[in-house]
Amino acid sequence: MKRPQDFFTIYKQSAWDKDTESMIGLYDDNIVIFDMWNQGYQTGLKEWSVVIKDWLGSLGDEKLNVIFEMIEIHESNDVGFGSALITYQAISISNAIVRSMKNRVTLGFIKQKDEWKVVHQHTSAPINSELKAILNF
Template sequence: MDKIEEFFVVYKNAAWNKDVNQMVGLYHENVVIFDMWEHGFQKGLEAWSLEISNWLGSLGDEKVKVDFEMISVQEKSTVGFASAVVSFQAVGLDQTILRGMKNRISLGFIRDEIGWKVVHQHTSAPIDSNLQVLLDF
């Protein structure tokens, strides 16, 4: 990626097209992931690639529509940071929205001779005092 902003477009397209390689290509080999699902923590591109492959491979006929809001990007020559609210919607063959959710996402990037890569990703969702997820931002 030449610009950090490209992450949001590539991620969205990779999810919709179930393109594991395109999505994996966004991440650095030493990536650290703090995720909200199953393992909660992944270290290294090999482990994260398996998670991405399992996620996109589990969709069957469904597609995933991803949208980003409230995108904020800060970058210097070799280090960058971004945050956003991300929504995921499962879309059926008839284009019906089957389910959906929103998360917050924070991303740390490093730039090398190839371009920008995600080296740290953290997803979360706020909860109320009853430990219920608040998904409407």
């Protein structure tokens, strides 16, 4: 990535194309992930790469449309911070939305050798009074 805001375009296109290598390329070797699913916490690109490959590979014939809203980026010379709302839409081969959910994402970026990488990613969703995630807010 030449700029932190490139993350959002590359991530969206990588998801749509199911291009695991492009998506993996967004992350630093020492990535720390706070995710909402399964383990909830992972470190290292090797471990996170497996999750990305499993996730995009599980889509079968479906496509994945990713929509970012309320993107905020703050950066200095070699450190950046971003946040957004992110909607995931599973699209069937007949072009219908079969599943959809919205999360919040917070990203920490570092710049090394004129390239930005995500070093920290945290996804979350608000919860209701029964402590259940609200995935469509």
